[in-house]
Amino acid sequence: MLSLDINKYSQRLVAHIQPLPPNVEVGLILCVTTLIVTIPTVVVYRLYFHPLAEVPGRKIHAITGFLTQWKSHVTGTWLREAAQLHRQYGPIVRIGPNHIAVDGSIGWPQVYGHQPGKAEFSKYPNFIFPGDGMSLIGAQKDDHRREPIDIVTWANLTTVDIIGDLTFSESFGGLKSGGYHPWVQNFFDGIRGEGMMRLMDRYLLLKPFILAIGYRHIRESIESAEMSMEKAKARVALGEQPFEGRRDFMTYMLRRGKDGVTAMSETELLVNSSIVIGAGSETTATALSGAFFYIGTHPQVYSYLVDEIRGAFTDASDIALKSTAQVQYLHACIEETLSIYPPAAETPPRVCPGATIGGKYIPKGTVVTVYQWATFRNPSNFADPNSFRPERWLPKTHALYDEKYAGDNRAVFKPFSYGARDCIGKNLAYAELRVILSHILFKFDFELKPGQSDWHEKQTSLLVWDKDPLNITLKLRQDEVSIS
Structure with a gap:
């Protein structure tokens, strides 16, 4: 064992100090x-x-918010810890000197909703990135080879191509090429860098340290932003209608009012167009990947779902937005996927105007976050919250309805945020999930490649989930139906 001579150590310290002016x-x-x-x-x-001294929580979180921010923005392990804190301390937990986490059972309407006559909880600035205030059907080659394919990649390629066409009237060409467009690749590579920059904004003294360990990620984030701007500028240059009779999301962003001024400034257009691409593709792709994982790891669920989809349609041409909305077990599987694996891993916080939440007064200026993951995994809100149970979302008239889940607090289920803050792309996301899953499960049988049972458990979350490949095998169904 090493010993320390205090006197010698003190003398050496004094010797270093004495020569100073x-x-x-x-x-x-x-x-x-x-x-x-x-x-x-x-x-x-x-x-x-x-x-906030009376708000329960760990003392270290009351002293400093650095650990919370580090786990949220760098290691991606905070969500699971937040869920455990709610189970330990209750619906309101202190997670920083001036930051609390609130369970959705009391937080959704109060924090994110609109209440007439009461001050709103304002948006917390720079949460997504500094300055954010303005802000698998075509894989024939792999299918026919019957070799494993990474459904995560194909889900991303599909949703990015769709949202690219809807936003810019131009597909990114991912499904055709089988690979990511450079802009899309940079977007994914830069997510960790955004977290690093948020951390630097909050802890300026640690900036040299954060730059040293995160320079590559920060550079990728900056490159992603630059490419986003160039892509958006090219679309803005085409005007409201890029082609005769064609409208896209940018059409409405560029539309001028009676005063001749566009609804958004040029800077707002550039910032928001890139957000639309990222948010409109990544979250849907995550939900789609999660659906394949959970359906694939639950054989009984897979069997029920395939039977219901193939019983609902006699031809692939029957599969459409409206028709798939009537497939109840499909809807239940999607809802359960969004519950057990919420794609928007972390909900943007709000700043309290001074209000009572759950019977406790929260002072003005307090940062408040409602974590979807923690809310949906709370046994006070849902029976078997850590298990994949689609039947909890079925109507009582369905043959697979289970009375066990009648007491679930469905009011807290807000996978797309809440109220006026609700995701504007929610209906598009549901439509994509229904149609893509229906087409694939109508045409193909699938199974997960062995050794992937911990695919979700080992993921970290940095605004979005950091996903490993999810390899599945697809083969054409064998019964005699029209699947063209």
């Missing part, structure tokens, strides 16, 4: 004294005298 020595002593006095004072204040 008197003014530097005095300054150093003042700085050290200030730190010695300030740090304990801040700690005591935050633990015992801060307005």
Whole structure:
């Protein structure tokens, strides 16, 4: 065991200090004294005298928010910890000196909803990125070879091509090429860099350290933003209608009012168009990948779903937006996927105007977050919250309805946020999920490649889930039907 001679250590320290000029020595002593006095004072204040001192939670989170931010923006492990904290401390938990987490059972309407006559919870700035205030059917080659394909990649290629066409009137060509467009690849590569930059904004003294460990990711994030701007500028240059009779999302962003001014400024157009592409593709692709994983790991669910889809349609041409909405077990499987694997991994926080939440007054300026993951995994809200049980979403008239889930608090199920903050692409996402799953399960049988049972469990979350490949095998169904 190593021993430490305090006297020798002190002498060496004094020897280093003594040669310093008197003014530097005095300054150093003042700085050290200030730190010695300030740090304990801040700690005591935050633990015992801060307005949130009575909110339950771990003491380390009351002292500093760094651990929460690090796990949220860098390691991606915070969501699972937040769920555990709610189980341990209840519906309101302190997760930072001025930051609380609120279970959706009391938080959705209060924090994200609109209440006449009451002040709104304002948006928390720079959550997604600094300055954000403005803001698998075609894989024939793999199918016929019957070799494993990565459904995560094909889900992303599909949804990115769809949202690219809807936003810019131009597909990214992923399904045709079988690979990511450089802009799309940069978007995924830059997500971790966005988290690093958010962390630097909050902890300026740690900027050199964060830059040292995250330079590559930050560079990728900047490159992604630059490519997004170029893509959006090219579309803006085409005007409201890129082609005769063709409208896309940018058409409405560019539309001018009676005063001749566009609904959005050029900067807002450029920022929001890239957000539409990212949010409109990644979350749907995540839900689609998650559906394949959970359906594939539950043989009985797979059997029920395939039977219901193939019983609902006699020909592939019958599969459409409206017709798939009537397939109840399909809808239940999608809802359960969104519950157990919410694609938008972390909900943007809000700033409290000074309000009572769940019977507890929360002072003005407090940052408030409702975590979907923690809310949906809370046994106070759902029976068997960690199990994949589509039957919980079925109507009582369905043959597979289970009374066990009659007491589930469905009101807290908000996978697309809440109220006026609800995702504007929700209906598009549901439509894509229904149609893509219906087409694939109508035409093909599939199974997961062995050794992937922990695919979801080992994922981390950085605004979106960091997913490994999910390899499945597809083969044409053998019975005599029209699947063209």
